[in-house]
Amino acid sequence: MNTYTICIFTQNTIGLLNRITIIFTRRRINIESLTVSETERKGISRFTIVIQHESREFVEKLVRQIRKIIEVMAVFGYLNEDIVYNEIALFKIATPLGTKALDVETINKQYKAWVVYWGLDYVVIEKTGTEKEIFDFFSYIKPHGILEFVRSGRVAVGKTEQGLVEYLPEAEWAYYL
């Protein structure tokens, strides 16, 4: 199994998410994570979708099917080594009186995580990093009692000189993968 990150640039219109996901559903591909936001170019959305698949050829075909959606401007498929990527996670940790104090210095220095909210008997810690870094921190903090844990989808930028929007809207069809 390889992890593929698919970046999709679309016009920002109603129903695009649906148009894209039915292509995955029809081919029985589970979406590991999905993030959507507007790009530096107004009216253009960027989808970042992470999937696992053993066949590169299959993912190439998938990319071409996504490209067929009328509102899709460009699609790029990447392996992990081609991109810089991160996620953000929030941990709600129990800190009732009498329990072991949090080692904030280790949290900050070793795990690059930050306490962003102090409640009466809990804190919220924000951790940015790759899936692995987030789960390393998860293991570290688990003994304190995780009341709630949430992880965003992956965001990624390509390791190319140019920004991907430079390919828009003049981007011609190419075998991006």
Add this chain to the structure above:
Amino acid sequence: MVSVLPEEKLTAELVKPLTGSEALMQALVAEGVDTIFGYPGGAIMPVYDALYDYQDKLNHILVRHEQGAAHAAEGYARISGKTGVCLATSGPGATNLITGIADAQIDSTPIVCLIGQVSAHLLGTDAFQETDVIGITMPVCKWNYQITSADEIPEIIAKAFYIAKSGRPGPVVIDITKNAQQALMSKPFQYERCEKVISYRPRLVPKQEQVEKAAELINKAKKPYMIVGHGVQISKAEKELILFAEKTGIPVATTLLGQSAFPVDHPLYTGWLGMHGNYGSNVMTSQCDLLIGVGMRFDDRVTGNPKLFAQQAKVVHLEIDPSEIDKIIKADAPVVGDAKEILTRLMPLVNANDHTAWRNEFRKYDAIEYEKVKAPALAPTTEKLKMPEVIDMLSKKTNGEAVMVADVGQHQMMTSSYYEYKKPNSLITSGGLGTMGFALPAAFGAKVGDPSREVIAIIGDGCFQMTIQELGTIAQNKLPVKAIILNNNYLGMVRQWQQLFHNRRYSFVELQNPDFITIAKGFGVDGHTCSRREDLSTSLDTLLASDKPYLLEVIVETEHNVFPMVPAGTSVADIRLE
């Protein structure tokens, strides 16, 4: 200065704001639409009200079921090359269109479906006759859009027609809420045809380096073989194809939907290929050293098991849709573009050649097929008629120049095999979706699309009962469509599979049929039944001589099978002749 008064009047008229429905009518007229296949209902009534004043410009054909409207629009589009239009109401009106929309999608047929929707403020409330048309049609159409304000109409309609027809054509669904149909536009109506959508740019002109690479493979090949699909007819590249084939001497086969793209009597023609295609055309895919696919998509009914298909051959794939490249068969030289553009650019790069010896290899298979399949099918000794003799006689009587609209099943395969197509766009059938009930509505759609051609629907007794109500449409609109029911009293193709692969366990395939001719007469369509071989010729003459719609029922052999046959999922080498 004499004309001051009329001009002022004209300006005043132009400035008068239009309702959404009027804007829709204006847009359709501006787009060059002449025919609409439709069925009214609550949520589309404002449009029908506007249509009342446009009857001289827009010929509305009232169908009997929305599925008929969609297939008729397909038939119209397939024969004329123009975009077919259908009009339906919300809810059940829209859902009844779905089969036709899916059919148009898989067979790359340009249609625009205009569908009424409940008012915008009612969306999502489970209002009367509300369905999520955008959601339902999304997986089966090329593009869809929901219009909720009158002002959007001109721009979106222009975009709809552009998307439906350009690139690889397909169905477009426009859902129009009732308030958008009723409201006045807030600006003057202006219609500009759409020529570009920023995120959608189909490539028509191929990349030169792709063309050169393809030409190199073609020039090197010793046993090249060309498979021609529907794309050639969509791109109207029939002439270019003949020139290209004649220059290079490459034998040509067609897919089911590619039938009639290349004249059947041309010496380079080898027949059609696929599950029930010709023996030689199928077998030679495993002997050629170069396979050139033109405007086709290597459907599984063509390739059989794709892993075993043409393994020895290099593949050149000329195709407008980049997602078809490598989808089923890996291409050594893909060329993305419009078939006509590609063939025109390939022409100067390919060497004149003569592959007579290679071509003659096909002929020995033709001889075997003729002896084992065709000869007995064309001159049977059975008491009842067989489908091939009916199609063969029809082909001779019409000189191969009529339009065959075949439904789905055994009769479809027989129509493909035994009619000798001489003109392009002469076989209209549901290829990808295999939609039973397609033929009758598609046939009258085709007749409206090109009244100059003789249109003959070939329909099975099962298929006929799926859209039998469209006889009413044919009668009311006096459309001189001819229909032949090849009645074997079975769902013949399913029965054939049950016989061959399920041990003759005939599970729910026998039909108790009604008296078709009485039914037709009830609708006001004349017809008769032919059950004896000696009556066939005069029966066909009666059918062809009629200047009105006419139904001929031919009683045929109940358990006759279609051969050759490549069993599903096997290699084309496993083709069976009996």
